[in-house]
Structure formats: C-alpha cells, structure tokens
Amino acid sequence: MTRDIVAMLRDLVSFDTQNPPGNEEPLVKYCNDFLSGLGFETQLIPVAPNRANLVAMWRPCTSLQDDQRQLVFSGHADTVPIGDPTLWHSPPLEISESDGKLYGRGSCDMKGSIAAFLAVAQNIATGTASIPGISKRPFTIILTADEEMGFRGITALTRQFSVPSVGGVIIGEPTRNIPGIGHKGVAWFQITFHGQAAHASRPDLGKNAILMATKFCERLMADWQASWSPLVHPLLGSPTINIGKITGGIKTNVVPERCDVWVDCRIVPPLEVTDLNHRFEEIARQVTKNVTITPDLVPSLAYSLPLDHPLVQISLKAARRESPQIFPAFTEASHYFHALKLPVVILGPGSIEQCHTTDEYVARSELEAAVGIYERCLKYFGDQIAQA
Ligand SMILES: [Zn+2]
Numbered sequence: 001m002t003r004d005i006v007a008m009l010r011d012l013v014s015f016d017t018q019n020p021p022g023n024e025e026p027l028v029k030y031c032n033d034f035l036s037g038l039g040f041e042t043q044l045i046p047v048a049p050n051r052a053n054l055v056a057m058w059r060p061c062t063s064l065q066d067d068q069r070q071l072v073f074s075g076h077a078d079t080v081p082i083g084d085p086t087l088w089h090s091p092p093l094e095i096s097e098s099d100g101k102l103y104g105r106g107s108c109d110m111k112g113s114i115a116a117f118l119a120v121a122q123n124i125a126t127g128t129a130s131i132p133g134i135s136k137r138p139f140t141i142i143l144t145a146d147e148e149m150g151f152r153g154i155t156a157l158t159r160q161f162s163v164p165s166v167g168g169v170i171i172g173e174p175t176r177n178i179p180g181i182g183h184k185g186v187a188w189f190q191i192t193f194h195g196q197a198a199h200a201s202r203p204d205l206g207k208n209a210i211l212m213a214t215k216f217c218e219r220l221m222a223d224w225q226a227s228w229s230p231l232v233h234p235l236l237g238s239p240t241i242n243i244g245k246i247t248g249g250i251k252t253n254v255v256p257e258r259c260d261v262w263v264d265c266r267i268v269p270p271l272e273v274t275d276l277n278h279r280f281e282e283i284a285r286q287v288t289k290n291v292t293i294t295p296d297l298v299p300s301l302a303y304s305l306p307l308d309h310p311l312v313q314i315s316l317k318a319a320r321r322e323s324p325q326i327f328p329a330f331t332e333a334s335h336y337f338h339a340l341k342l343p344v345v346i347l348g349p350g351s352i353e354q355c356h357t358t359d360e361y362v363a364r365s366e367l368e369a370a371v372g373i374y375e376r377c378l379k380y381f382g383d384q385i386a387q388a
Contacts, residue, residue, distance in 0.1 A: 002122055005367060006102065009115040010095040013104040019078035021050075024145040024153075027077050028054045031143060034118060038125035040141075045156060051145040053153045055161070058124065059138050069167030070138040071381045072342075073374060074332065075114045076147030076154075079106035080356045087358045101361040108350030112362040113172025116349060116370040117141045120378075129375050137382040140166070147332055151298065154332045158339035167385065168311040168343045169336045170377060173327065174350030177366055177373055179315040180327035181345060182235050182304025184266040185334065187273045188296035191216065191284060193248075197257040206255030207290075210248040213259040216287045217243055220263070223283055233268035235304045236326060240266045262296060266330075273299040300330060303337040303344065310384055315345040318376035328352055347373065 015027035028044065035056040036042045045053040054077075082092045082105050090096035092105040102112075121141060123129040144153030173180070193213045198206025224241050232238050241263060248259025265276055277293065284291040304326075305312050312324060324345075327333075329352060333344040349366035 002126060002128070005115050005119040005371065006095065006097075006364065008118050009102060009104075009107065009111060009362075009367065012111040012115055013095050013106055014093055016093055017078045017106065018081045019146060019148045020081075022048075022078045022146055022149070023050045024077040024143075025050045025052045028052045028143055028145070031114070031118065031141075032056065035121055035141065038121055040121065040125075045160070047145045047153050047156050051153070053145055053157050054141070054143040055157075056121075056141045057138070058121065058140070060136050061138075069385055070140060070165055071378060072140045072142055072166050072169045073117045073120070073172060074142040074144065074169055074336070075110050075117060075172045076145070076332065077114070077143045078146055078148050079109065079111070080148050083358060089359055097364065100364050102364055102367065103359055103361040105360055107362045108174045108360050109355040110172055110174060110348060110350070112174070112350050112367050113348035113370060114143065116367060116374060117172065119371045120374045123371070123375065130372055131375050131379045134375060134378045134382065137378050139378055144332060151300070151332065151335065154335045155298075158335050161340065166340075166342055168345070168381065169333070170315065170374070171331055171333050171336075171344060171346045172348035172370075173329075173331050173346050174348050174352055174355060174362070175325065175327060175346055176351050177319055177347065177349055177369055178321055179312065179319055179324040179345050179347045181307070181309075181312050181324045183302065183327040183330060183333065183346070184236050184239070184268055185273075185300055185302035186297065186330045187265045187267060187276060187299040189263045189265070189276070189280060190294045190296045191261045191263065191280065192292045192294070193259045193261075193288060194290040194292075195255065195257050195259070198255040200253040200255060203255050206257075208255050209259035210256045212288050212291070213246060213248060213261050216284055217246075217261060219283050219286065220280070223279065227279070228271060231268065231271060233302075233304075236268040236302055239268050239271050268302050300334045301338050303334045305343055305345070309343055311343045311345050311381075314380040314384060315347055315377060317380055319347060319373050329355070347377075
C-alpha cells in the first residue's frame, strides 16, 4: 500500500529533531527503512551520538556504470527549536491543516521537501510516477544532520562521499518551487576587547573596554560603507554586515575590563573571509593593541551558477518558470559546490518567510506540486545526459 505525502510529512514532523540537540537518527532511520523497503541501497553515516546522515541510492539497473551521472536530492533532517509551544495555535510536532496550509515545526524548513523526495521515491519504485521511463534513472536521496547549527552532517558527508557518479544536486530548501541558483557566503566573528578594571570613581586608573568596543563599531561601519558596500556581484548583490551582539562590564561602578562584539557578514566574491579578518584587525588595532579576533562559525563561501548552466535550465523547465531567484539565506549548497565541485540548485516547497517562525506551515498545493517538479527534474536531467 502506498503512503500519501501528507501522511509522510506528518510522520516526519512527529520526530523531534529540534537542533540543539538534533537527535536526527530516529527520523533518518525511518527514511532508511522506508527507502530500503522500496529497493533503495541505503547507508546510514553516523555523525555524533543519535545523529546520522542517510545516503539512499536508486540503482534500477545492475549494469549501470559507476560513472553514470545521476541527480542527488538533498535535505537536512534537523529543525530550529519550537520556542514557546503555547504560542503555537496547534501542537508543533503534529501536522494540522487549515485553509490549505499544513502547520508544524519543519513543515516548511524542510521536512516538506523530504516528504516530497520520499513520494518521488515511492512513485518511481512502484511504477506510478507521472512520467513514464524515469524509473530507469538512477538517483540518490541524501539527508543530513545538524544543518541549523554547525553543518556537522554535510561536513562529514563531503569528507567521505564519492563524487564521480553525481552530476548535480537539488537542495529542497523552501523556494516556493522557484529554482534558486546562488546565495551569499557567511562569516561570523567574535571581537574581544581587553581593558583594565578600576573603581568607577577613578576611571583614569582603568581602561574602559566598552568604550574601545563602541569606537571600533563606529569605525567598522564607516569603513564598511566606504570599502565593501560599493562592491556589487552581478547575481548576488552587495555584501552586508550586522553587529548582532555586544556584552561587556560587570557592574555600574566598575570600569569594564572586557567587552565582546559579535559580527555577522554576508559576503560575495571577490571578497574573502581573510580580507575581512585583516581589515577588522587593522581597525581594531587603531583602537587598542589588546584585542583578539576569533571566527565564531566555520566561514562558508558564496555560491552561484550561471543562468545558462544545464542544471539551471533543467530546473527552470521542470518548475515551469521563466527565471530563477537568488536564495536569501545560507544553505548546504555551498558545501556541495565548493567541497565536492558539484552544481547545485535550491528548489523546494514552502516560503523562506515561514522558516524558523511560530506556526510554520507549507501550502499543501506547493508540497504536492514539488513531487511533479522533482520527477520532471529527473526526466530532463536524464534526457540531457542521454543527449550528451
Ligand atoms: Zn533549511
């Protein structure tokens, strides 16, 4: 008996994969059992205790050469935290439907597209796919752990994944089913100013770390405006900066000894993380020598595909769209693109506006449409290889 896509989404959402701590393994095992039951060759790759990636390959024909290029559908199994569950209008780990919207944590980001991958797998394995002939096409479904926090799943995967058989990757992040062909890179920094404590009545005996930090912040923003804001990448636009957090001082009547500033930068080529590091250091040293700058996230690079790239054209035709979009947020596309040198398109049901929100939902119509779009991706991708 085949499973309905909404029933599968309901199952996926019922697994609590809020990250931290993630605990993706039970969900990944559920998908493993489902896909191996359909005839997929599956492999669970441990990432950390109770956390794993899944690689599930559809290899319909044993005579397939190892180097036959295939498409990968990739999704992350974790979600962001639910937050205060009493603010949700329905239980966040259950799917509830109203007005054509399916509510639940992860429904949009991105268990919806994982359910669509499973539906495609089921259609293909049972011979009920909308397009005749695609059952003979090899493809792979990959699920990763820890996308929302530290990218440990994709990092483990890119270290041991054999690339030659893969010709392209579709990441099912929510794009309202409009192909995304690039996004900015991201780098976070923690900048720590070390001052000297003193009694507030004798500030002349101390060194005020908060004042150092505020001076730094002003100079940083002025420098950014002059140096990096004018930089425009033809597809990705300009780099951006946000000073997101400052902590410093311990008490009103003490000269603060330490102040920390956290900065988020969204970068585009040719700007690189090392450029930022150097410039931040120069600006900080104009203020004080007692400063340390630490990367606060593994920096990740921007990626983009040209409009005329075959995978872009295939995904546009499959999604029945004229033009693609630039995805606003960072994704694992960067890892596939830079670490494995693979072309990647971001394409999935749901809207980025719903990601990480209370009462997150995916529209049922978009969820169901994604199945046909992914099946057409397989067809056009295979046609293109057959012609090549
Ligand atoms: Zn996501």
